[in-house]
Amino acid sequence: MGSCGAAGSVRARYLVFFQYLGTDFNGVVAIRGSQRAVGVQNFLEEAAKRLNSVEPVRFTISSRTDAGVHALSNAAHLDVLRRSGQPPFSPEVLTQALNTHLRHPAIRVLKAFRVSSDFHARHAATSRTYLYRLATGCTWPQLPVFERNICWALQTDCLDVAAMEEAAQHLLGTHDFSAFQSAGSPAKSSVRTLRRISVSPGPTSPFVLPHENRRLQFWTLEFESQSFLYRQVRRMTAMLVAVGQGILTPTHVKEILESRDPLGKHQTRIAPAHGLFLKSVLYGDLEDFGPIFS
Structure with a gap:
């Protein structure tokens, strides 16, 4: 379920389900280097900064949606590498933390699961x-x-x-x-x-x-x-x-x-x-x- 990171840290991978009203977004995928266009992923990753992962947290989105398209339930996987001696977050704590720090009211994380380090949210979807x-x-x-x-x-x-x-x-x-x-x-x-x-x-x-x-x-x-x-x-x-x-x-x-x-x-x-x-x-x-x- 986890892999070792730097100096004994443990990298944990999670599958998260999230929903959003797409009206205000330029799609789900993050827009890099733009001050005007933003994707849902931008807000998810901004919230994930508060997890204090040793490495930046990136969301790998299961299903890309265009500007204006909504999701009752999309999915993504992410890795969190906590500092040495700190146990991985439980899925419940991860879900609560992301929702607490999300800065846009049209996004909500529904649920999270621990998955294996080789799990891929896009390729594994059936x-x-x-x-x-x-x-x-x-x-x-x-x-x-x-x-x-x-x-x-x-x-x-x-x-x-x-x-x-x-x-x-x-x-x-x-x-x-x-x-x-x-x-x-x-x-x-x-x-x-x-x-x-x-x-x-x-x-x-x-x-x-x-x-x-x-x-x-x-x-x-x-x-x-x-x-x-x-x-x-x-x-x-x-x-x-x-x-x-x-x-x-x-x-x-x-x-x-x-x-x-x-x-x-x-x-x-x-x-x-x-x-x-x-x-x-x-x-x-x-x-x-x-x-x-x-």
């Missing part, structure tokens, strides 16, 4: 689930102000959910998802296995006034895979929404997937960042690290 929130029956100015940064308001009163579900079937399984990948992806292969897609009515928002309930409907899309390409979820969401609005057909989605062309005329569609949430990151061989959210 499943990632993203959730996308939609709203129909109103335009963006009519959306409750509390919902504006956490869902996509569509200019339509309804969605053809049956057609969206039919289109989603073409995306399930192992495919080359090149057509749904944005430029700038570092991935060596564009082949991914999409295990699950669901389209379902979302819960009623507590921020909707009674007289608005009749027309305003929330929807939730969920996507599960071991990993995703850069902006793949937002591009698949945009395509499914176009199907739900009758702009595209389920067959179009199949043709786009098979084209492997990210520059086709329909492939410019991308859902806004603010409706997307990383819901969970799972580690299949580590049963004690069950989902924070189910």
Whole structure:
């Protein structure tokens, strides 16, 4: 669980789960050398300075998220090297210390675990689930102000959910998802296995006034895979929404997937960042690290 550091110090590695509202951040990954753009990681590492580790603490993020994207539960691993004679922090103390010293109210550490020194938060993940929130029956100015940064308001009163579900079937399984990948992806292969897609009515928002309930409907899309390409979820969401609005057909989605062309005329569609949430990151061989959210 630990490795020896300088002068008898013990290096302990932890897996931490954390959540954030992404509105104020330029993504989750730290922005180095900038006074204006900051990532969630910047604040996590600033809080970790108060752990007084012999070596600077760096968070290795499991799942990168873009500017404006949120996370119900993301994950990262970090090493803490305490001075000789000081025992490693317990996971509970580490969690409490990080939360105490976090300087941004939109970030919270959920839980921590001790892991082996060769554990890697990104490579060891066996499943990632993203959730996308939609709203129909109103335009963006009519959306409750509390919902504006956490869902996509569509200019339509309804969605053809049956057609969206039919289109989603073409995306399930192992495919080359090149057509749904944005430029700038570092991935060596564009082949991914999409295990699950669901389209379902979302819960009623507590921020909707009674007289608005009749027309305003929330929807939730969920996507599960071991990993995703850069902006793949937002591009698949945009395509499914176009199907739900009758702009595209389920067959179009199949043709786009098979084209492997990210520059086709329909492939410019991308859902806004603010409706997307990383819901969970799972580690299949580590049963004690069950989902924070189910």
